Amino acid sequence: MNKVHNNKAWWLVLPVFLLVAFSAIVPMMTVVNYSVQDIFDPSTRIFVGFDWYKQVLQDPRLHDSLLRQFIYSGCVLLIEIPLGIAIALTMPTKGRWASLCLIVMAIPLLIPWNVVGTIWQIFGRADIGLLGWSLNEAGIDYNYASNTMDAWVTVLVMDVWHWTSLVALLCYSGLRAIPDVYYQAARIDRASAWAVFRHIQLPKMKSVLLIAVLLRFMDSFMIYTEPFVLTGGGPGNATTFLSQTLTKMAIGQFDLGPAAAFSLVYFLIILLLSWLFYTAMTHADKNR
């Protein structure tokens, strides 16, 4: 659509701008303010410049949780994206079954995040949970609360359970947008199923897949509630991700300065990555 140039449109955007600015810019400025001061109490504060940043950037806790975070987000993407595509390809295209599928698949997405944690906490316990009990009966020594590997696997499976449907739903709507003519042409050419996927379905899904990758990456990068409820970050610090490290610092220990500096570093990482994704997205739009 060719849009008209009209700066009066700002009046329509102004409410959104003011509201989001109130919720985003004011708190952000507070964080910046804290990150350069050492605060003993409201009346005693010393300007310390970039000291907190130096301290935080050398903090092994940040390095460890950042590393864990990247491994975790990487695993999430590697499992959920291919699985989501596969599921989308198997979904029925019309009729009652299609609606039913859509609704059942959307259920995990609508559950409050701490309840997701609770569900898996119950489900995975060896004494009262179906999963933990079955695994132990099968002779596998499984305990997500004490074994690091088990905790990791449980958190990952929980994320797959929670979010794969999102990828599948997005791919499904991308697939629905392919006209039947394409498939007919492929049939005439006797194209194999793989060729249809590679040359018809995958290119058509490109834009939704980008959105799926973007959303899954961002949301897994700021995951907090589910592992917090399930494992509490343990055993040890094995499943303590960035958000949780930050929350511990800010609320638990009330280290305002370092926590603020940590927040800004965290936010900058996210901002950089969103910008990369966004540029990739708009480029894909242009080339279409």
Place this chain on the structure above:
Amino acid sequence: MNLRKKMVLALYILFLLVPIYWLLNMSFKSNTEILGGLTFWPQDFTLANYKVIFTDPSWYEGYLNSLYYVCLNTVISLTVALPAAYAFSRYRFLGDKHLFFWLLTNRMAPPAVFLLPFFQLYSSIGLFDTHIAVALAHCLFSVPLAVWILEGFMSGVPKEIDETAYIDGYSFPKFFVKIFIPLIGSGIGVTAFFCFMFSWVELLLARTLTSVNAKPIVAVMTRTVSASGIDWGVLAAAGVLTILPGMLVIWFVRNHVAKGFALGRV
């Protein structure tokens, strides 16, 4: 569709439903039965866990608080996002692309970053522990989301409709309310659903900004952990009750869900 495809789908759906079945199963058991041994079906079917929730004000008020701030958030988000989305879909103006990206970054901002400043901001203006504070805080991600989804739907409406209406002598507000809003009705429904949903599932900000009067259900649930152990039955029942609102509303938007998740970009 061949058999193998059906098997894959059936397995996946099973994988999705089994943990929920277990939660449901547990919510109808007494604690002695839960801890006594594994049963695939409640041997001693009881509604006692649900009764606890529906008779104890601190429990059911949690649900009311949550519903209250979630609805408030949905109304605020839609009110401000409608005109803004219209502007983004119809006009070019100074800094529009930057503004759009800036909105996106707020959707991507980790709530943990905003925890402390939000707490102090709302405390200093006297809104701590009110429903409006949580609603406003949730606007941080629901408003950008609403603008994005609505813009996607509005771009699908041909511009000729606007022009014809102006020629027929409609003023902008009258055109917007009488003609344009009914045209994107389904889009508004989906947007409302997503604002509702994302506000409903969020815990971190809602918990931090409330203490007693506006305490959300997700925070009340932590009460089941006490010195004598965890009250599994009530916890499971409370969990089941938090799933219900989502399941009720999803039916109405089932055909548009994917478009909403794609921020209106499918």
